[in-house]
Amino acid sequence: MLDKMIFGRFVPLDSPIHRMDPRSKLLLVFFFVCVVFLANNLVTYAILGVFTFILIALSRIPARFLFNGLKPILLLIVFTLLLHIFFTKEGAVLFDLGFVKIYEGGLLEGIYISMRFTFLILVTSLLTLTTSPISITDGMEQLLGPLKKWKMPVHELALMMSISLRFIPTLMEETEKIMKAQTARGVDFSSGPVKERVKSIVPLLVPLFVSSFKRAEDLAIAMEARGYRGSEGRTKYRQLSWQTLDTLLMCSLVVLTALLFLFRS
Amino acid sequence: MRIELKDLEFRYQMNTPFERLALHDINLAINPGTYVAIIGHTGSGKSTLLQHLNGLVKPTKGSVVIGDRTIEAGRKEKHLKGIRKMVGIVFQFPEHQLFEETVEKDICFGPINFGVPEEEAKKKARIALKLVGLSEDILEKSPFDLSGGQMRRVAIAGVLAMEPEVIVLDEPTAGLDPRGRKEIMDMFYQLHKDQGITTILVTHSMEDAARYADEIVIMHQGSIFQKGTPFEIFSQPEQLIEKGLDVPETVRFQLKLQKELGVRFDHPCLSVEDLAGEVKRVMERGSR
Amino acid sequence: MEEKLVSLKDVTFKYDGQDRNAVDGVSFDVSKGEWLAIVGHNGSGKSTLAKLLNGLQFPGFGSILIGDMELSEETVWDVRKKVGMVFQNPDNQFVGTTVQDDVAFGLENLGVQQQMMVKRVQDALNKVKMNEFLDQEPHHLSGGQKQRVAIAGVLALQPDIIILDEATSMLDPRGREEVLDTVRELKEEKILTVISITHDLEEAAKADRIIVLNQGRLYREGTPDEIFHLEDELVGLGLDIPFSVKLSKSLREKGVDLAGSHLTEEELVKDLCALNSRI
Ligand SMILES: Nc1ncnc2c1ncn2[C@@H]1O[C@H](COP(=O)(O)OP(=O)(O)OP(=O)(O)O)[C@@H](O)[C@H]1O
Ligand SMILES: Nc1ncnc2c1ncn2[C@@H]1O[C@H](COP(=O)(O)OP(=O)(O)OP(=O)(O)O)[C@@H](O)[C@H]1O
């Protein structure tokens, strides 16, 4: 089940999109989220669609993988569609099913909204699918850098995020180990009455908490021993490099926005 | 209680891109009352094998027979609690499983889960605590206020209090100082001798394997490479060395001496005493 | 006379809320280029001592001299450039998401220039033979490999001293050898002075000098020869003696004519050979 989820997973391939600077990709997602709302008719939605599909094609992520990954969210999209179809009462009546009338405006609105939703999901998934979590963190840190002036702990947040990323697999392993150890002591995590199962969380969570705490303490000591003293005077090993491709991507965003303004009604 | 693994195979994360063969072609019978040591490189499948012994993982092929229960690949298994009560596992760094407010509650946790009434569980906790060499005045303390060595002992007591017929130990002494290590190993051996508890020990220490075990199983890349008595296994130390495994220091020394001195020993020595006697004998024989 | 690199005088430390000193009036020196082993039972104060040497704790009493710097709140960051530490748990000291990020972490903290960093990360990883794992994530590495990366992280900072706090105790025999061989090479090449805290008496036997701690106090200091001469006294402290010392003792008790004790198997074999040809 979990391995079908695409949200938040990184697929290491070699493609123009993979090679782009995480900053430009982050900016792309940010602006895309804004301009999506400019679309309000068939032409503008078509423009958005073409743009999205060009990005997908460039990323070399197998389309099947991408759309399979959309399945868990499909339900949400269908639900939005139905909500609009049944509750928006504008334009001519298309069907009259007796208990409910479907209006043209409702149908269109429903289709538009679900398309908007799909494009948003596709473009944001594309970011995480083509960018390693650590690059995303780096990109964010750089983009938010100016906020440091207002005492925003940008560096600390980025470090926290990269450490969490680093420890997720370790914690998963730990959880499995503790579950097994308690199962061997007679805890039943997978069956039995709900009340019992809720109770069985304690022998799992307490050790997990204790060990995470110990890890955090050890890690803090290890970091200090290696001279960590906050962001001051710190250099970065990972360098981000802004290339022509990234500039092109930004230009294409401008073009997209212009087109959307031109063709929206 | 007899345990038998038949044509066992195990894959982690079966049918995913991350699938990984951890065990294959495992055939192993463990008779009641024996002390078995399992040795092998890191990643050779020792811990995975242990987890089959009380149904924590199910084979992806083959079967596991535990007493009168059979766990077979591909079949849904229910009510494994009975097995888990009889086969206790002490995991690596068992102190990581402590969670209760007091030592007493933590030790009683296992027995109570297996249906022992509270009063009786408390009695068992006291007995187990004595076995691991701790005094009763820590019963009311929080397990998290103890030293590392004491925590380890409390965790072990928690498994002993379940009064298992078979006890499975996954490197139980990692990180302890030499005395702590010896005390715990001796304690398990005493338990095995006195109460006839079947004991299965995973260890990286060839000395412990040689000293305590009736039978040694050597794992290599997910299957059993060799099994036999310590005597049999260490009679052919070359095979172990070839696989990059250690041999007990006594045997290693014998090999060196044989090479340098050009003498031959009649048998592998598994204790320092024995080795000293043999060296003396061999040298005297050589001089005659 | 050898150059003194570390000098402790009367160092005493107590954790808040404890009624016993964790480290109690400890004094000793470490010379440049030596391998010093520190042994002692669980809770004898070894890790605390290590933390004091790196300014992760400050002594309540006494002084610590690293090179020509007195360790204090002001000098601590400079001291840390000279004293690197590798801890016990391989997982809990791996900061970066990949091998190269982790090695670079200390350099980033010091504000080293990026091009320089790339070079030093490469060099350090070459020295511990982990250069082929640049982009590997920690959960795909073995314990021994993680510890070697940790050593590389220390090396990249070009310190004078490396402290290993039971750095091999969670590893299997092969991983342990990997790590110790790496450290031994670095010591041989005169890159590092080594302070190694360990429960492994075989490892301690190969050190230049051993310090025995007992309940926070320095119990004995000497060459491995001198220390392992204590034999049963050590066992009484919760420690053990190396195999060759045990065997040599047992042989002598059985009336084999050996002189003195034997720290390594090689010595014992040599003496036995000599004895044999004499007969
Ligand atoms: N939860 C898991 N998911 C996937 N693979 C695993 C998991 N646990 C172990 N493995 C793999 O299975 C194989 C056997 O691992 P196992 O832990 O049984 O080895 P081991 O002999 O106990 O090693 P060690 O001496 O390090 O404890 C290894 O290749 C390991 O990477
Ligand atoms: N963070 C702490 N807070 C309070 N007491 C501590 C702390 N860390 C250690 N101690 C105590 O200080 C003493 C020395 O501990 P230390 O960790 O230095 O021992 P050690 O020799 O490293 O032991 P081990 O061999 O178990 O690693 C012990 O009695 C311990 O209980």
Ligand SMILES: [Mg+2]
């Ligand atoms: Mg294991």
Ligand SMILES: [Mg+2]
């Ligand atoms: Mg310690």
